[in-house]
């Protein structure tokens with residue numbers, strides 16, 4: 001009867017361990033990839049919900065609060081804090097909401113912003129703005145370095161949007177018109 005030497009046994013055990021390790025590492029890598037994909041999909045859905053909620057809040061502010069307040073003789077003004085009978089602008093309303101939320105950043109971003117704070121911060125944000133401007137998509141979500149972000153397109157739905165931006169002393173662009181793509185509501189998750 002042929003007996004395995006100790007050396008043979010050790011090398012067989014070694015092979016078995018190596019095979020188990022390769023299988024374990026393989027399944028861990030596949031699992032990790034699936035999890036990352038699911039996680040990314042979840043983040044995208046979640047970010048879209050946040051954008052939809054922010055947009056809805058602004059719509060209610062414009063359609064209900066501002067309209068009623070205008071009937072009562074109030075008017076929207078950027079310097080609403082200092083003025084009597086003045087209301088914050090819709091853009092200021094979104095930014096004010098954002099200030100109340102420490103968990104993530106909510107704000108506005110513009111192609112030709114009145115303020116530098118509303119300019120794209122990264123190359124990826126610039127690219128995504130251009131994608132929204134093409135009109136094919138109304139919302140985009142994307143990974144940008146360590147942060148996950150989402151944007152919902154903002155168009156000059158009335159001539160009033162265009163007029164105020166054209167007249168604003170800080171405006172570098174004076175030919176806005178109704179229907180133009182102006183920018184987006186943006187959500188930036190903390191990294």
Ligand code: HEC
Pocket residue numbers: 076077078089090091092095108109110111112113114115118154155156157158160161162164165168182183184
């Ligand atoms: C009465 C003036 C006024 C009106 C009307 C107005 N905006 Fe603005 N908008 C502003 C000001 C001022 C800011 C900058 C606010 C800030 O960052 O504090 C701004 C900011 C923005 C921004 C961020 C980029 C930037 O330019 O700084 C976008 C996008 C925007 N507005 C879109 C719109 C749209 C769309 C409408 C119409 C639905 C609209 N605005 C109506 C004055 C106005």
